[in-house]
Amino acid sequence: MKSKWLAIMLIIVLAIVPGIFTWIVNTDVTAKAASASMATQNWQASFSVALKKNKITEEYVYITTEKGRKVPATIELLEDQKTVVVKKLAPGSYQLHVKKEAFAQGGLNVASQTIPFTIIETLTAVKSEKELQQYFKKLLTTQRVEIREEESAQNATSEDKATANNESTTNNQVEGVEEGDIVVVKDGFIYTAKDQSITVVNAKDPKNLKMATSIKLKESQYISKLALYDNLLIAIGDQYIEKAGTAMVTASFYDISNPSNPTHVRDVGQEGFLQDIRITKDTLYLIGNMYPNYWMLQENNKTDLKPKTFDSMAGSEYKSLPLEKISILPNTMDGTYSLITAVDLKNGAKTTANTKGYLGGSSGLYMSENALYLTTPMYESNIDVSSEKRIMDMIWLPRSADTQIFKWNVDGTTLNFVGSTEVKGTVLNQYSMDEYKGNFRIFTTEGNTWNEKSTSYNHLFILDEHLKTLGSVKDMAPGEKIYSARFMGEKAYVVTFKQVDPLFVIDVANPKKPAVLGELKIPGFSNYLHPLDDTHLIGIGYDTEQRYDSYTKRNFTVTTNMKMSLFDVSDFRNPKEQSTVKIGGKGSSSEVQYNPKALFRNKEFNYFGFPVVLYEAGKGDEVVYQGQGAQIYEITAEKGIVLKGNIINRKNGESYENWEQVVQRVVYIDNTLYTIARNEIKSYQLNDFKPLDTLTIK
Known part of the structure; x- marks a missing residue:
């Protein structure tokens, strides 16, 4: 009965908590290994049974060519005693042989293992349907139960980009690389996304806001991003295509030369779900993931496992991606496609669209003007499931992981795969990554802060253009994890937290010898960093306080009010x-804390602002709603942080905020500020925040 209950518990958890664990449940020896690895990278195989360190010799563990000839290779056993790493092999086809005597049998009837693999110099396309199906059949034979972990929402930093008009721009991470948002502004018109429609507001007369038009998309198409390129408005959304029986990421293009009468130009789509978009050098990049139903191979060998694409310029059919546009990323055995569609935006986006599919999923990305980096966590694959306690630990406690990085050089619609590598720990989000003078820089956290048996550490790795490690700073802030990061040229800043907020200043001028220069410890933490100038940073996050748990006899940390700080790093050491300012009370929050697009910036007045929802502490652990709206601050190195505009709609008998009225974005056009909610847009004078007009959106 006890075992039956445990099995039911596992099924329930796996059904409702996607994204956390991977393990092998066979009682015999099973192995997990990628079919290919780049020559610049090590290849490895992981087993469900431990190996004996003294048996990692040429007699028991060795490499042969596919014809059976032994070849010299460096073979190492990792600390987990279950993972074998093979180094220094020339390109070619090989086999790893592990004799049964090398396994620490533990009562199991183990057999010798032979695992074929290939070392490649360049990424090549899948050659046949048979090769593609063999890839997925190999996944099925491992008989895994697999759940993927999603990365946390993005915290960010950004550079302000100059614009020809005196209007708000999207708070992008990299200058010259547009990311899109739910609200965009152009030539006195505000475009805002709402479910399956785009509201276009004529804001040229701020005292008389007018609805210009509403663009209705398909009922099944939900908009998640808007972006502008010249006179093109691009709406990005996820859509379920009943005709194709699948979900699609769709980019819809509109000519807004006449904002009151937008003209539909084109739709481009790729199967799966959106990860993010970028626009740079006249090209739109759609990056997403697609999960094929490869288990259908057990019923039908003719199952089409290629992703579908759509381009209204080429017809109304949903077409499977040709094999010559599909590749298997090295050192992956994931079963998920990373899909990248590049659309040439010149001449009204009426020409080239190029989609590539890469087997090997991704959950994080960073893009410069010339390169795209995708990242994916790599979890421990072999976990002992022999005891009920270990299974319950796996259910409730997330595992440690490392990060795999893939790089492409981009030139318009052309994508050239450079290579891949791995670094210790997991990356928080895109703003923990950066490219500078061709080198890639990444912050990671290794381990978990909740695990008292092992200590977490934080690292900085600097890789060259071929993803070879140049330098690193390891083991920062033991026991803590990264909450935000910011790269600023030859300096890098990172905030870690568990009980206090250390802000580290790191010199990265010499990529081979990065070094921590200084450290500041204060209560609370910043989960969003933004540069004010070369020697000042704005941090937005939470204040915290220590409490005592009489049951566990331990102190623990809880968040209280929001907090904004101005850090002076002119003396780097x-x-x-x-x-510093405190915002609201316990329970107060702002979208800017996890989404940098919500940050309002105006250089003329030195204004920074964001939407806020305000609460105050009530009885016990209760919080009491106070109101919602936006706050605007003047922030300068001379005066610090000064509240200028407190645009708050105070509660009127409500117990919590009204979702339709919550301010989502704050923008400006010339000397007017606008707050945008789902059901209304309000205008204010920018100099004194005097209300001007309200437009209700139905």
Whole structure:
């Protein structure tokens, strides 16, 4: 009965908590290994049974060519005693042989293992349907139960980009690389996404806001991003295509030369779900993931496992991606496609669209003007499931992981795969990554702060253009994890947290010898960093306080009010918290804390602002709703942080905020500020925030 209950518990958890665990449940020896690895990378195989360290010799563990000839190779056993790493092999086809005597049998009837693999110099396309199906059949034979972990929402930093008009722009991470948002502004018109429609508002007369038009998309198409390119408005959304029986990421293009009468130009789509978009050098990039139903191979060998694409310029059919546009990423055995569609935006986006599919999923990305980096966590694959306690630990406690990085050089619609590598720990989000002078820089956290048996550490790795490690700073802030990061040229800043907020200043001028220059410890933490100038940073996050748990006899940390700080890093070795403000009380929050697009910036007035929902502490652990709206601050190195606009709609008998009225974005056009909610747009004078007009959106 006890075992039956445990099995039911496992099934329930696996059904409702996608994204956390991978393990092998065979009682015999099973192995997990990629079919191919780049020559610049090590290849490895992981087993469900431990190996004996003294048996990692040429007699028991060795490499042969596919014809059976032994070849010299460096073979190492990792600390987990279950993972074998093979180094220094020339391109070619090989087999790893592990004799049964090398396994620590533990009562199991193990057999010798032979695992074929290939070392490649360049990524090549899948050659046949048979090769593609063999890839997925190999996944099926491992008989895995697999759940993927999603990365946390993005915290960010950004550079302000100059614009020809005096209007708000999207808060992008990299200058010259547009990311899109739910609200965009152009030539006195505000475009805002709402479910399956785009509201276009004529804001040229801020005292008389007018609805210009509403663009209705398909009922099944939900918009998640808007972007602008010249006179093109691009709406990105996820859509379920009943005709094709699958979900699609769709980019819909509109000519807004006449904003009151947009003209539909084209739809381009790729199967699966959106990860993010980028626009740079006249090209739109759609990046997403697609999960094929490869288990259908057990019933039908003719199952089409290629992703579908759509382009209204080429017809109304949903077409399977040709084999010559599908590749298997090295050192992956994931079963998920990373899909990248590049659309040439010149001449009204009426020409080239190029989609590539890469077997090997991804959950994080960073893009410069010339390169795209995708990342994916790599979890421990072999976990002992022999005891009920270990299974319950796996259910409730997330596992440690490393990060695999893939790089492409991009030139318009052409994508050239460069290679891949691995680094210790997991990356928080895209703003923990950066490219500078051709080198890639990435912050990671290794381990978990909740695990008292092992200590978490934080690292910085600097890789060259071929993803070879140049330098690193390891083991920062033991026991803590990264909450935000910011790269600023030859300096890098990272915030870690468990009980206090250390802000580290790191010199990265010499990529081979990065070094921590200074550290500041204060209560609370910043989960969003934004540069004010070369020597000042704005941090937005939470204040915290220590409490005592009488049951566990331990102190623990809880968040209280929002907090914004101005950090002075002019003396890199002695960073200071120059100015700070508390925002609301316990329970108060802002979207800017996890989404940088919500940050309002105006250089003329030195304004920074964001939407807020305000709460105050009530009885016990209760919080009491106070109101919602936006707050605007003047932030300068001379004056610090000064509240200028407190645009708050105070509660009127409500117990919590009304979702339709919550301010989503704050933008400006010339001397007017606008707050945008789902059901209304309000205008205010920018100099004194005097209300001007309200437009209700139905």
